[in-house]
Amino acid sequence: MSSGPPQYTPSEPSPMYSSTPLHGEQRVAHNRRATSSRTGSFRRITDKVTVVLSDQLPGRIQPVYGRGGCIQGYLAVHDIDNIIEVTIRLRGEISIDIASTGSRSRTRVLDESFTLWKAGPSGPCPPTIPIALVWPSKFWDGSQTRQLPPSFENDVLSTSCSYDLTVLLSKRKQLLGLVKPADSVSIPLTYFPRTRPPAPATCREDPFVPSMRSAPDEWHQSQCIMKPCQRSALTAVQCSLYIPIVRVYALSDIIPFHVQFHATEASLAHLRDGVGSVEGHVSVRVYLLRKTSVTVNEEIATSRRILGEGQIFVTKSTLTPQEDGLSALDCDGEVVCGDAEVDGPSFIVSNLSVKDLIVLELKPQQPLKSSFLEMSHAVPIRLVTDTWAEEPAAT
Structure with a gap:
């Protein structure tokens, strides 16, 4: 019996690598690098x-x-x-x-x-x-x-x-x-660590309803209820806030959103006049909020800073009847961080957290006479330094 090692057939040489796609190939993802300006x-x-x-x-x-x-x-x-x-x-x-x-x-x-x-x-x-x-x-x-x-x-x-x-x-x-x-x-x-969203936000030029029907997985839905006062005979208003599913956006991104109100026509009449106008019964507001919390010896202190106000407009000026006998009022809008002093991302450590939120606020202009109670609903998001689509910033 031979004590030597077995014979092996030599392997074929490795193919030449190129970052340029060959014929019949295509790039699945490409993250281009910017030339550094740190001179x-x-x-x-x-x-x-x-x-x-x-x-x-x-x-x-x-x-x-x-x-x-x-x-x-x-x-x-x-x-x-x-x-x-x-x-x-x-x-x-x-x-x-x-x-x-x-x-x-x-x-x-x-x-x-x-x-x-x-x-x-x-x-x-x-x-x-x-x-x-x-x-x-x-x-x-x-x-x-x-x-x-x-x-x-x-x-x-x-x-x-x-x-x-x-x-x-x-x-x-x-x-x-x-x-x-x-x-x-x-x-x-x-x-100053730079971070990008893992995916782009939904294109804000696309109308919401066609986009929702063709690609519902691109939107994140968050629901809340605006309750009527005890003395009111009106019914509650169901609210749905839709934002791009990724929920991670650059500080410079224009974030599209859609709000749908679902209730009786009598209840929605109090809202329809308030969208985009301070003269209505109930004003509708969507804004970006940064919440900072610190903890020392189980004592918690917080501060809130509004980063940007959303612009809202009614998609459908008339109430849309639904199958359940109620009606719907649709509003589109967009919001962007307008605070030039904020340039860092949100983060969390044990005793300090900096969190970002998109807030839907429904506020009666005359609380003592209004048929509804004030409501505020926050959806956690994350604001980062760079957009998904842009060239990497020089570092």
């Missing part, structure tokens, strides 16, 4: 060291990094005498101060240190030291791993999520065993 650099100059961070957008006050970004550049050490170690430290912290009760919280979301140079037989500290550090994308949030939150600030709640890069120059011990304090320089950083 500038950031400099922080002190008496002891100059920190230079490259690949930055010109004119920015702080260095900006995205998800998985690389912090690269170099240090120029001005006085290398007695230096025994050069270290950089990347830190991130969520700071919460609830003024009403004095409760405070500091949560470290990032704390990593790296030694760039340490004294040894190779000689004194070099005058120039390169930096290359990959920005982490996740952190341990007490009980689970989460995406690292973006830089954030909320003045109403005195809450922030901030990051900084610190350079430490450790010195040799002086006479009498005393340790000379390390020279340091700290640079605030902005963490």
Whole structure:
């Protein structure tokens, strides 16, 4: 019996790969990359060291990094005498101060240190030291791993999520065993992870009813009820709010929506006059809302910020009879974030959450005389930085 290995037939060479489709092939998905415009650099100059961070957008006050970004550049050490170690430290912290009760919280979301140079037989500290550090994308949030939150600030709640890069120059011990304090320089950083929706929103030029019939799976339906007052003889109004099924939109996206009211003609008459007009019995309003919540020692504080008002118009000016003997009133509209100060996505960590909502609000203009009670219905969505269809933004 032979003890050698069995004979194998050599494999065929691997085919040449090309990103360009061959004859009979087609692209299923293609995510084009934009040419980076990060041609500038950031400099922080002190008496002891100059920190230079490259690949930055010109004119920015702080260095900006995205998800998985690389912090690269170099240090120029001005006085290398007695230096025994050069270290950089990347830190991130969520700071919460609830003024009403004095409760405070500091949560470290990032704390990593790296030694760039340490004294040894190779000689004194070099005058120039390169930096290359990959920005982490996740952190341990007490009980689970989460995406690292973006830089954030909320003045109403005195809450922030901030990051900084610190350079430490450790010195040799002086006479009498005393340790000379390390020279340091700290640079605030902005963490701005970019995110896109997983799919495009429904085309807003398409009429709702044909779109709903041909592609019902493209719409998310959320239902609620506007109740009549006890003294009223009118019946309740069933409300259906339709928004694109993806429920993840860019801050710049125009989000289409459709509202259908289902009730008796007498009840709908109170609504029809209020759509798009403050003179009606019940005004109809759709808007984008960002809700921020913080938690300190089981105490919760919240703030609400309206990001954009929806424009509503009646699709059908006449009431449409239904099979159940009731009637329907249809309204189309669109809403977009109009708050230029908001440019970051929503996110959630253990003690801080930033959530986005589309809110349908029905509000009687004269509550004491109205036949209906005020109603507010919120649908959770997520607002992100980039649109689905556009070219990736330069980072």
